[in-house]
Amino acid sequence: MFRRAVTALCYTAARALLALRPHVHRHLPSVRTAPLLGFNLDSRWSVTPHDYSLPNPSWSPEMMRLYDHYNSLCEQEGGGKSKAPWVRMPSYNRLLKYAKGGQCLSKMVQAKARLFTRNMKEEGASFEYVVFLNKQEKMCTCIFQAGHLLEGPPGYVHGGAIATIIDTVAGALTTYLGGLVMTANLTINYRSPIPLGSVVLVHSLLEKMEERKILIFCQVTSSDGSKLHTEATGLFLSISLGHLIGG
Amino acid sequence: MFRRAVTALCYTAARALLALRPHVHRHLPSVRTAPLLGFNLDSRWSVTPHDYSLPNPSWSPEMMRLYDHYNSLCEQEGGGKSKAPWVRMPSYNRLLKYAKGGQCLSKMVQAKARLFTRNMKEEGASFEYVVFLNKQEKMCTCIFQAGHLLEGPPGYVHGGAIATIIDTVAGALTTYLGGLVMTANLTINYRSPIPLGSVVLVHSLLEKMEERKILIFCQVTSSDGSKLHTEATGLFLSISLGHLIGG
Numbered sequence: 001m002f003r004r005a006v007t008a009l010c011y012t013a014a015r016a017l018l019a020l021r022p023h024v025h026r027h028l029p030s031v032r033t034a035p036l037l038g039f040n041l042d043s044r045w046s047v048t049p050h051d052y053s054l055p056n057p058s059w060s061p062e063m064m065r066l067y068d069h070y071n072s073l074c075e076q077e078g079g080g081k082s083k084a085p086w087v088r089m090p091s092y093n094r095l096l097k098y099a100k101g102g103q104c105l106s107k108m109v110q111a112k113a114r115l116f117t118r119n120m121k122e123e124g125a126s127f128e129y130v131v132f133l134n135k136q137e138k139m140c141t142c143i144f145q146a147g148h149l150l151e152g153p154p155g156y157v158h159g160g161a162i163a164t165i166i167d168t169v170a171g172a173l174t175t176y177l178g179g180l181v182m183t184a185n186l187t188i189n190y191r192s193p194i195p196l197g198s199v200v201l202v203h204s205l206l207e208k209m210e211e212r213k214i215l216i217f218c219q220v221t222s223s224d225g226s227k228l229h230t231e232a233t234g235l236f237l238s239i240s241l242g243h244l245i246g247g
Numbered sequence: 248m249f250r251r252a253v254t255a256l257c258y259t260a261a262r263a264l265l266a267l268r269p270h271v272h273r274h275l276p277s278v279r280t281a282p283l284l285g286f287n288l289d290s291r292w293s294v295t296p297h298d299y300s301l302p303n304p305s306w307s308p309e310m311m312r313l314y315d316h317y318n319s320l321c322e323q324e325g326g327g328k329s330k331a332p333w334v335r336m337p338s339y340n341r342l343l344k345y346a347k348g349g350q351c352l353s354k355m356v357q358a359k360a361r362l363f364t365r366n367m368k369e370e371g372a373s374f375e376y377v378v379f380l381n382k383q384e385k386m387c388t389c390i391f392q393a394g395h396l397l398e399g400p401p402g403y404v405h406g407g408a409i410a411t412i413i414d415t416v417a418g419a420l421t422t423y424l425g426g427l428v429m430t431a432n433l434t435i436n437y438r439s440p441i442p443l444g445s446v447v448l449v450h451s452l453l454e455k456m457e458e459r460k461i462l463i464f465c466q467v468t469s470s471d472g473s474k475l476h477t478e479a480t481g482l483f484l485s486i487s488l489g490h491l492i493g494g
Contacts, residue, residue, distance in 0.1 A: 110444070115398055115399070119372075119396035119397075149359075151363060158411065159418075160410050160411025161407070161411065164405065164411065167399075182440065186410060186434075186437075187433075189432050190430050190432065197357070
């Protein structure tokens with residue numbers, strides 16, 4: 001019983017860790033329009049959270065074109081392509097505030113806290129992104145539109161914002177593969193700057209899994225793949241919930 | 248004449264690059280209360296920009312204590328400690344929008360663009376920080392208070408937000424040393440997570456300068472220095488303005 005409770009907590013925290021819930025995908029008949037339908041959340045959620053990975057009016061035609069492309073490769077409603085390897089990963093600005101938990105869990109919850117990449121109300125101003133997971137290939141592709149509030153060098157995306165989306169996408173894949181994880185190392189090579197407002201692809205691929213260590217390789221390219229903007233590796237460690245809350 | 252114009256543009260862009268204006272410091276009699284006084288900005292600025300590195304009501308007592316400590320080591324108004332090695336570096340959310348420039352410069356200016364680390368109106372919500380530069384030792388120390396909108400793992404700062412403040416502080420030192428620079432590599436080891444809302448110190452030190460390459464070593468520690476949160480190196484490249492605008 002205790003083990004089950006801890007496992008449930010781990011799942012909740014793991015999902016909150018990157019605001020992604022990969023294990024939900026595995027049970028869903030569709031990821032296109034209603035990622036939460038068909039999954040009984042009543043006991044765990046007080047309201048249905050907003051899924052930030054769905055299109056909004058700020059998405060450019062290029063962002064929409066890429067979204068439609070990857071979405072067409074996903075499992076469809078009604079099970080039309082039930083064996084399709086791709087799934088879209090929903091994304092929230094915070095999960096734990098919706099979760100019911102014991103004392104340990106509530107210690108971690110700060111009411112006003114929001115996920116760094118989803119902390120803006122204004123659509124299109126900062127991080128607009130959607131992550132697609134390929135379960136067979138153990139890889140993720142993220143379509144990322146960099147808003148005007150992410151500036152570093154004049155007219156270009158801040159190196160820290162690029163590190164952030166890399167950590168997020170690599171972490172998304174790692175969470176799918178290893179459950180609750182923490183970033184141990186990021187090594188990022190910036191090859192060419194990313195113009196503010198542009199749409200790029202962030203590819204993330206499993207390099208190696210060894211005990212608690214998960215090594216991920218990342219590339220950020222232009223939307224047509226012709227230009228390499230950034231290359232990176234991320235080392236992640238599987239951890240227990242107790243590790244996170246200092247238990 | 249052309250060379251002088253390009254040099255002026257380089258200075259403007261270099262300052263905008265990290266929203267820091269180190270060369271202004273060298274000429275200022277004081278960094279405590281009026282970093283822009285005594286410097287003729289009329290020809291270059293339409294309004295006096297807001298300096299985000301000065302205290303605001305969201306700063307915690309610990310942040311204020313550290314600020315007062317480092318500020319007391321700085322050059323004082325009236326030249327009381329004119330040979331003090333430390334200076335506070337002012338920080339803006341954007342400089343180029345205030346700058347007058349030709350076609351090349353205006354190509355880079357997007358009216359709504361804001362520096363990633365200074366893009367929030369709400370004080371205390373995201374990055375609150377102030378960078379002090381030690382010119383003699385070629386090092387910077389940043390006091391960083393991590394707001395509730397920087398969350399990654401529940402209750403802790405996002406790895407991308409940590410990368411961002413490291414890039415900013417290391418880049419600040421590099422801009423002082425090398426003018427207009429771009430980040431080429433960041434290698435970050437996350438040793439222990441940073442609790443959301445806490446105040447930490449980001450120390451940045453010159454490791455090596457070789458032609459266009461500048462290597463910086465960084466450490467993020469607890470405010471009393473007893474706990475190491477993060478270690479990193481940053482490699483920066485001095486570039487020309489033409490490089491940035493594709494000229």
